[in-house]
Amino acid sequence: MSDAPLLVIENLHVSVEGKEIIKGISLQVNRGEVHALMGPNGSGKSTLSNALGGHPRYQVTGGRILFQGEDLVAMKADERARQGLFLAFQYPQAIPGVTVLHFLRMAMKAVRGAETPSPKQMRQAIKEKLALLEMDEAFLQRYVNDGFSGGEKKRCEILQMAVLQPRLAVLDETDSGLDIDALRVVANGVNRLMGPTMGVLLITHYQRLLNYIQPHVVHVLMDGRIVRSGGKELALELEAKGYEGSDTEATASGKRG
């Protein structure tokens, strides 16, 4: 394993269809850390997660992203996944006719390469993760995200994360559309999977997920910039005061990043 930090974002600028959305973000996530990135709608949260995942429509126009010391921007989405990056989608896509089991197996094979476990071991591993997420085995025979409820989609994302065992997980609004029970299950899953070698970047609009997953650092994103960073108490403050206050405060105290 590389000694380089897990994720380093330096003065990142991202445009979508010629419009700059991320306007200079710097951020470092170390192994064993959970970072929460909070912000109102339109602040650039999803743009950042898509840029990290390697979506072809999201153009990095400045700055750089180093993942375990490697230039992430030069890699295609599938290479990033094979390097140990995982993106839990806000809107997971349906793949009609492809079962969850088949998809998990193919993804495992793609990500693990030569270290792919035997089909039997794979099945065993998948079963364990299902139990962890309080999911029924019948789930494996359903078609990926096809006709899933919002909660099922999010659980399916966390199941994939559990099976693929990434180095860095970016969770894009994983809490949206979840009722409180599903939120608890998903959060427990993330907590159980989190270890000293893994990092998590939680992207969320609301504070409530942070009641279940304790972040080490909280960042506030406004209009494509990180306007504040702090400990978990920052999230509570945002909950009480809203984002409006932090913008003013940021302007007053100067942007940090």
Add this chain to the structure above:
Amino acid sequence: MATPPKVEINQDYQYGFHEEEKYVFKTGRGLTREVVEKISSMKQEPEWMRLFRLKALDHFHQKPMPTWANTEMLSAIDFDNIYYYLKPAEQQGKTWDEVPKEIKNTFDRLGIPEAERKFLAGVTAQYESEVVYHSIREDLAKQGVIFLGMDDGLKQHPEIVRKYFGTVIPPADNKFAALNSAVWSGGSFIYVPKGVAVAIPLQAYFRINAENMGQFERTLIIADEGASVHYIEGCTAPTYSSDSLHSAVVELVALKGAHIRYTTIQNWSKNVYNLVTKRAVAYQDAIVEWVDGNLGSKLTMKYPSVYLMEPGARAEILSVAFSGKDQHQDAGAKVVHVAPHTTSAITSKSISKDGGRTSYRGLVKVYKGATDVKVSVRCDALLLDEASRSDTYPTMEVEEDRVQVEHEATVSKIGEEQLFYMQSRGLKENDARTMIVNGFFEAFTKELPLEYAVELNRLIQLEMDGSLG
């Protein structure tokens, strides 16, 4: 003596090899009355069949070419350049050792003897115009199940053949049914006696080897009351730079309470015209299922049909088509509800790639008096690039009010978001596309015996990999 396979034009198509052409008899190019007479006399047929053929030849000459599907491709068929009959061997083999070496070699490469050993109840293998190998499991034969090449069926069971032959699809039905009726040779004849269930599939395999060959097999399947049978056919041909013609007629008769499933994996090389008429009649409480997969050929025109003649009859037609460069799959289905309380379900899935064309062409007909009929039609098309094309031509002729007809059609493309999602799980772009395509065909694939499902997925993989260049 076997020749090594020649260089293949289309590298993606692994069945494009051919053996040196050897035959014991071959007609000249072109179709004449003499050719028809010669075929009939060589087969030592009864007089009624000779007359049947000659009358059909007249119909062929009188009938116009279809004015739909793909008139450009149809008008390019050179009927004078085709060989209408080629007898490859003196006699039919009952064991593979009795089959001439080159021919056995071909079927070995196609995996037929192996499949037969593993999971089939009976096999007929047709090479050019004749069935060269035929087998049926002894226990089935003992129960009275008849599974023969069509020519042997006519010889050994003339009374059954005469009763049904040409009744489901009369020679005058269309130009290509007339052509087949005039020059037919080979195909399968199956009769399953009352109450007998044939639990494992019977298979026929059709192979064209010669250049500019016309293959005109004729299949007739009769499932007597309460009987059931699953028949599977596969087909391939060498890749040549000039065209061949395959024009089959398939007639199914499902008597009261019978169940026939007819599965096709059509994988002709891309220089074969595949113009086939397939039709079934289903009597009281009978079920007919067409499971029809079209991957190969230059132009396919095929619309498996079911006539629902008595109450309780049910039709299921499930078809998939994959069209690549220079291909047009004009496929579909027809259901004709003659009786009340009959049901039908049509599911059509097509994929077009590299400028290929697919069309769904369907007919739902409900006659006056056929009340309480249920029909569902679903057509899904997937376009893999901008150059490809898909069209839907559904026709509904409903003469009754008390019927329930559902029709749904979709056209989709592989979305950028869908690909990104899959790639973010480590899948390479082309593997993700292949997975989407396989998923799209899943409704079809899961109806196939496992071995065929695996084969179909592999064929799709080859088609998809072909685009990498």
